[in-house]
Amino acid sequence: MRWPRPTARGWSLAIGGLALTVAGVGIGSAELIRLGLLGPVAALIGGGWLLIVDPTRGRHPLRVRRTVAPNPVSVRAPATARVELRAADASGRARLAELHLAEQAATQLSGGLTLRARVVRAPGLVTVTYPIHPTRRGRWPLGPLVVHRTDPFGVARIQATLGEQAEVVVWPEVAELAIPTGGLLGEYARVALGAHTPSSDDAALRDYREGDDLRRVHWASSARHGALLVRSDERSGLRPASVLIDLPKERGAIEWTVALGASMGIALLGAGHPVRLLGGRVTEGTVSIDPGTRLHHLREGAAREELLDLTVDLEPAPTELAAQEDLLAAARELTSPGAGVALVLAVLGSLSVATRGALAGVGDVTDALAVVRVPSAAGVERREAEHTLAALRRAGWRACAASPGEDLDVCWRRLLGTHR
Structure with a gap:
């Protein structure tokens, strides 16, 4: 369980109040004692209020949903992270109000820079959107969300983490390299692997399957049969x-x-x-x-x-x-x-x-x-x-x-x- 902590104002009120209380006891002034006790009491009331609106408490805790698009992403390619913090009931909406949010990200995703986020608030929902800039290949953590809140008097503060970490997969930055016409070695890209390579006129046809390259569709035969057909041997002779x-x-x-x-x-x-x-x-x-x-x-x-x-x-x-x-x-x-x-x-x-x-x-x-x-x-x-x-x-x-x-x-x- 997380406990509230006094802010600088809270510490000042508590220490100043205790000093007044001690002084009041020393001189026998009941009014000064009562005045001195106001500071510590205000700090306690603020802390108690924060326990009531603690975002991690309640029968229906706040729900966090984090997405990154695209994921995987390549080094130095743009991507966008989106975090949704949602409350399911009235008490959750009360805990959600006035929360201050901070997102954690690996330096390999932020480039060591501060993430600049756009925050949109709606009844029962807070959405945080921000760009990430991957700088290194690997699998890097994003999150959890850090939330903190102060009481109305500003004398106490509570901080918590919400949600789980997400993993962002970062591919290496690649270049589109061109293969010269005729193959890498100035030869035909096809080789006879135990048999002569068939010509395109002899290509066997099969039904189109999801994921097939549309460039392999034999349009003339597809039109005659009323269904998409592809050349099944289009890649059978290519060099492993x-x-x-x-x-x-x-x-x-x-x-x-x-x-x-x-x-x-x-x-x-x-x-x-x-x-x-x-x-x-x-x-x-x-x-x-x-x-x-x-x-x-x-x-x-x-x-x-x-x-x-x-x-x-x-x-x-x-x-x-x-x-x-x-x-x-x-x-x-x-x-x-x-x-x-x-x-x-x-x-x-x-x-x-x-x-x-x-x-x-x-x-x-x-x-x-x-x-x-x-x-x-x-x-x-x-x-x-x-x-x-x-x-x-x-x-x-x-x-x-x-x-x-x-x-x-x-x-x-x-x-x-x-x-x-």
């Missing part, structure tokens, strides 16, 4: 792709790496490639789960959202040894018999000799492209990154250097223009 992400330790470089990897995956999805994400770690409680141990072949329609969801909780491995083990496991996965990987895109840092050798084998069995983070400052880390870049190129990768924080589209176009 994997996006490999090697996360560094620096926070800024982590976010840039995740954003570039997610942008690559979305570009591949937009071109029709089945995509999976490898690398990084997702922490759930005290258990670390490598998302690369599960294939994430993303469904059409929800593919973009699913891929972005996979990136929300990605964090680097806790140690350099663990990070190396993750990359070695990914290399084994990509080169294993029957892996079915025809295209690999990677965002990598400086690699150990063992990791370079393992990833060199990827270039032998599939088409592979990589962006290697090369620090701008001279030093050991820069030399190791340059050795990594040279080793990948010798192994048949198309690889280019980039600095964390660089424009993603510029980096992507440089990668596409790089030869083996």
Whole structure:
């Protein structure tokens, strides 16, 4: 149970009244004693009144409903939070009146700035609306609502929290990267996987299902049959792709790496490639789960959202040894018999000799492209990154250097223009 606390005025009245009371006792003045007792009594009456109108008390407590739209939201994309504080009966409306409201939000949602809210009051309802500006990928808390109220004399104050926390999911900020006509490698985007790729004239048709791309609708056949029909083999011959992400330790470089990897995956999805994400770690409680141990072949329609969801909780491995083990496991996965990987895109840092050798084998069995983070400052880390870049190129990768924080589209176009 929350108890009222005196305000500055309340403390002044109480202390001043007690001083007068002591003085009245000392000189034997009943009038001065009665006058002195007025201060403490007023403070007690104010506190008692606040207990009656305490917003957390009553048979029908105030109800809080919090929504964020859109949710999930991307870094630096606008979103709006709305909080509704509603009273169900007359006593609740009395507790709701004259409440002062304050909303709590993680600094990753407010950018460290004070939230400026619009408050609308109606009988039995208070609505608070304010914009949020996400600055970092992750899952961030919003709320609970902090309410406080003072008594009519201004001598006591009570504060409480109402409602539960809401969670705002923040995706990385991605760029719309263009896939060149004819595919990433200047070849056809289709490959013969055990059979010749059928022409569009031989496409089998099936009934339209919710979520299908309307560009796949075969309008002529749909008109003849009186129902929407789509080409069922529209994507059957497209090259399966994997996006490999090697996360560094620096926070800024982590976010840039995740954003570039997610942008690559979305570009591949937009071109029709089945995509999976490898690398990084997702922490759930005290258990670390490598998302690369599960294939994430993303469904059409929800593919973009699913891929972005996979990136929300990605964090680097806790140690350099663990990070190396993750990359070695990914290399084994990509080169294993029957892996079915025809295209690999990677965002990598400086690699150990063992990791370079393992990833060199990827270039032998599939088409592979990589962006290697090369620090701008001279030093050991820069030399190791340059050795990594040279080793990948010798192994048949198309690889280019980039600095964390660089424009993603510029980096992507440089990668596409790089030869083996």
